[in-house]
Amino acid sequence: EESVYRKLIICRPIVPVGKDIGFIPGTKEEKLSTWMGAIYDNLEYVMDKKHPEGAIEKFEYLLQNEKIEIASVTHIRGRSLPKQYMIVDDAQNLTPHEIKTILSRAGEGTKVVVTGDPYQIDNPYLDIASNGLTYIVDRMRGQKLYGHLTFTKTERSTLAALVAELLRLLHARRRSGDFGLRIPELRPLFGLGALKLLQVGAVGLGALLV
Numbered sequence: 001e002e003s004v005y006r007k008l009i010i011c012r013p014i015v016p017v018g019k020d021i022g023f024i025p026g027t028k029e030e031k032l033s034t035w036m037g038a039i040y041d042n043l044e045y046v047m048d049k050k051h052p053e054g055a056i057e058k059f060e061y062l063l064q065n066e067k068i069e070i071a072s073v074t075h076i077r078g079r080s081l082p083k084q085y086m087i088v089d090d091a092q093n094l095t096p097h098e099i100k101t102i103l104s105r106a107g108e109g110t111k112v113v114v115t116g117d118p119y120q121i122d123n124p125y126l127d128i129a130s131n132g133l134t135y136i137v138d139r140m141r142g143q144k145l146y147g148h149l150t151f152t153k154t155e156r157s158t159l160a161a162l163v164a165e166l167l168r169l170l171h172a173r174r175r176s177g178d179f180g181l182r183i184p185e186l187r188p189l190f191g192l193g194a195l196k197l198l199q200v201g202a203v204g205l206g207a208l209l210v
Contacts, residue, residue: 005085005111010039011071011102012089013123039070039089073098082107091116091133093123099132119167128171 047059062068073094088094088102091114099114106112116133128134140146154161 006083007067008085009069010087013073013093079105080107081105083109086112088114092118092121092131094132096135099136
């Protein structure tokens, strides 16, 4: 509304969770809509908060007038993006080379926000130390143009917060050479009292809701 930026551009890597579904027919926009569902969900949620009566129509209007652009990492190379607000989502699934390629597209007056969770990596060739998110945080630390925020709470749901904390604890155990979690460590997490732990080990975790 203040015309500080020309448009909002959001890009994210196309990395499947589980087995790839293969070829997707359609135009570039139709193909991207399949992969960018999470972005559309969040944008619609934000628009609904600001425009409760016509969130969907407002969102579609901004897309049609190219005030919001959804892009894949695949199509970002070679572009110059001045005076734009750019969000790089799921950066934990990018390689260091890919994150460097994306950030070097930023032109004068562009702000870049890089988001991700190093505990939710879907790319089989990356880990918590080698992914693009960790790489850029480490390399940019101390620079005047750079700022870093670490969120300690998930806003999605109580269940999502519980799973995230379990994975964090499991990762900490793995790094220390211990491939299990102990019941006393988990008790503070079970505020609902409805979760019984069956197995937490090197191969994953299983739980039974009763």
